[in-house]
Amino acid sequence: MDELKVSDVRPYEMVQERETIQYIVIKLGNEQYGIDIKFVDNIVRMQHITRVPKVMNYLKGVINLRGEVIPVMSLRLKMDLPADEITKATRIIILKLEQQGTIGIIVDEVKEVVTLITDEIEKVAYDGTDDRVNFITGVGKHNNELISLLDLNVIAL
Numbered sequence: 268m269d270e271l272k273v274s275d276v277r278p279y280e281m282v283q284e285r286e287t288i289q290y291i292v293i294k295l296g297n298e299q300y301g302i303d304i305k306f307v308d309n310i311v312r313m314q315h316i317t318r319v320p321k322v323m324n325y326l327k328g329v330i331n332l333r334g335e336v337i338p339v340m341s342l343r344l345k346m347d348l349p350a351d352e353i354t355k356a357t358r359i360i361i362l363k364l365e366q367q368g369t370i371g372i373i374v375d376e377v378k379e380v381v382t383l384i385t386d387e388i389e390k391v392a393y394d395g396t397d398d399r400v401n402f403i404t405g406v407g408k409h410n411n412e413l414i415s416l417l418d419l420n421v422i423a424l
Contacts, residue, residue, distance in 0.1 A: 403416060
């Protein structure tokens with residue numbers, strides 16, 4: 268059998284070999300963020316949140332979702348952005364995290380699901396001057412737009 272040269276492989280076959288990750292793209296203000304879809308359990312419309320006294324300001328309270336009490340946080344407040352403005356597009360994304368369990372995060376809008384190739388994701392260097400950078404694991408590019416990829420383990424702490 269002859270040896271296979273890289274020039275013999277069609278580009279489509281090369282892409283198939285690369286690892287991909289699906290992200291749910293959300294909006295906070297004018298910025299787009301990606302959440303790894305493997306952590307997303309559910310996306311629900313905004314609903315009544317029961318306040319819980321004496322918690323951090325970004326913890327908005329709890330919701331009852333099909334009999335399960337789930338803590339809900341404002342992603343905007345956690346990231347030191349202006350407070351949430353609730354609109355028809357506002358959603359609560361229910362995340363199932365390994366160490367923190369189930370938590371809901373309030374986002375301005377859920378846009379779409381995108382598939383990013385892992386070697387096209389740029390890692391972010393953290394220099395200590397911008398606290399928001401440590402919420403980001405990398406930046407992906409999709410349709411000529413940048414998507415900051417959220418580090419859910421840092422956000423849910």
